[in-house]
Amino acid sequence: MLLGCIGDDFTGSSDLANMLAKGGMRVTQYNGIPDTPAEPHVEAGVVALKSRTIPAADAVDQSLAALRWLRAQGCRQYLFKYCSTFDSTPEGNIGPVLDALSEALDAPRAVVCPAFPATGRSVYQGHLFVFDRLLSESGMEAHPLTPMTDPDIRRWLARQSRLPVGHVAYGDIVEGADAIAAALDRETAAGARHIVTDAVTDGDLMETGRALRGDALLSGGSGIALGLPRNFREDGLLREGGQDWSGAAGTVAALCGSCSKASREQIAVHARDHPAMEAAARDILSGSLAAEDAAAWILDHRAEDTVPLVYSSADPQEVARAQEEYGREHTAAAIEAFFARTATLLAGAGLRRLIVAGGETSGAVVSGLAIPAFEIGPEIDPGVPALKVAGGDLAMALKSGNFGAPDFFAKAARILAGQSQGGQS
Template identity: 60%
Template sequence: MKLGCIGDDFTGSSDLGNTLAKAGMRVVQYCGLPNSPAAPDVEAGVVSLKTRTVPADEAVRQSLEALEWLRDQGCSQFFFKYCSTFDSTSEGNIGPVAEALSEALEAGPVIFCPAFPATGRSIYQGHLFVHDRLLSESGMENHPLTPMRDADLRRVLASQTKKPVGHVAIGDVLAGHEAIRRAITREFEAGRPFIIVDAVTDAHLVETGKAVADLPLVTGGSGIALGLPENFGCRPARLDGGEGFGPMASKAVALAGSVSRATCGQVEAHRRAGQPAFEIVAADVLEKRLNADSLAEWLIEQEGVPLAYSSADPETVLENQRRFGRDTVAQAIEQLFAETARALVERGVDIIISAGGETSGAIVSALEIEAFEIGPEIDPGVPALQVVGRSLRLALKSGNFGGQDFFTKAAGILGASA
């Protein structure tokens, strides 16, 4: 194994796997800490954890365990993957995990670059934009678990770490990888080892990837991984989703727990297209009027691509949190989706489409999935996934990713029967 990756959630890890596979690496996504060595042909291993919103000390512990396993596989470089919207709070977990990994590797300078231009995420003068909006005005300020109310990544990161934070601005990035490398060295020698790097285009990410070829630790969104495989002699592969997986004798079922603007729009588009959709009301779950078995039965009885969703507008989310408690609502919804996915698979469903990082993590854990092979891309940042050693196929979509027709498009690429 050449490149060892640690993801803080399952959807982001599949996004990273997709980027690396398209760039020509043989990739396997591991769901949790593997209990056996990687196959000898694996060039990039992505250990996907569910550490984005757990207590910081727990996130650090799990990440260091993943690092130890990846080191045992012979990796020469390591990548800490977090969300392209830098999802975190002042307590972490991006800063604490990066600190721990950096110290374990004696890493020297460490860059932070969550930019992903293909999905509208860019960094300019240290500020993160979502399309033409600052992160703090993009809808992410209403995220129920990690509200992002400051677009200045230098301030956000500085609130989470004891290490001084530096910045490589767009002028150095435009000058190419040698200038980026010199700027990283300059910031490090000035006593700022954690360094935000601007990026507005994919070309900027590729140049930054070249600049960090000799650094033991890189952190960012999946976009920065565009420039890493070439450092290992890999060349781009064709995984454009044009043909998709072969057909299966299974319908596809979609489960959406994200409350992002993108997912809410996809849910509404799915309903307008006449596809069956079941709205999960938090009170019904918490007051035991809805359970996984009845929801699974309803989904199986429907035609097309049936969808169950808890996605709601920010006002509804806040009202539920005030009434029942934020963590109580989140845990109840996650548990319902996890149990529903398990009930669907027990009833013969082999294709599941999941929207939302927490939802996807709960589903993967409930289905006891150990590893995925990365398949064709459905939409930027979202690949089709084949469970290793099983007939099960999944799509794990970050809440903010995907086009309006994502659920039906994913069903087709995953090989669902009509």
């Protein structure tokens, strides 16, 4: 294995795996820390954790355990993947995990770059933008678990980390790899251990990747991996030929636990032509709606040309009211358990294609289904690949809440079946 990656949620990990596979690397996504060695053909291993919103100490422990497994596979470089909107609280978990990984690897520095231009995320003068809005004005300020109220990644990370934070500004980035490398060296010499790098275009990320050729540790959204396969290829380390992947026919369903603006729009578009059922947070928490009810509803509405959808994606104000009444952690745990149980029931009933929206929801579903690893398939939308259970016949899509086009659910169903984007669901 050449590149060892640690992802702090399941959707982000599949996003990263997609980026590396598109670059020509043979990639496997491991859901949790494996207890056996990787297969010899794996060039990039992505260990997907559900560590984004757990206590920081637990996130550190899990990430270090993943690092130990990856080091045992002989990796030459390591990447800590988090969301392109830097989802975290002032206490962590990005800073504490990055500190621990840096110290375990004795890395003199780690780049910090959440930029992902293909989905509108850019970093300029240390500030994170979502399209033309600062992160704190993008809707992320109302996230129920990780409200992002400060777009200055340098300042936000400094609140979480014990190590000094530096910055490479856009003026150096646009000068190319040599200038970026010199700026990184300058920041390192000044004492910075975590260095935020600007990036506005894919070209910026490609040049940054070239500058990071010899770095032991880097971090960011999946965009930071854009230039890494080229480095390994130029060193003659990659085998030719891509990964084999095939779709799955049969019953399909979609589950959505994301409250993002993009997910709510996708629900509205999908409900025009497909059956859709709301699973309100209050109904789940009160026990008036059970996973058995949702699974039965989906099975009752399956048809060749439909993709039944169950969603719990109220506006942030409604979610906040449920959290006030039942408690934030209890509310989140109950909704995740509801979707995990629904997915388990559907899989037991012969489901062959499953689309899941929302990072925490996806993590709960994958954990509930006890899926050890995924094969990486074609891209559905930027940041969202088709997946297939390794050695199994269940095809899945795991979508971060903010990702995907308005017609994502129907498009995903087609691609999971092995059809082109222009085919019929």
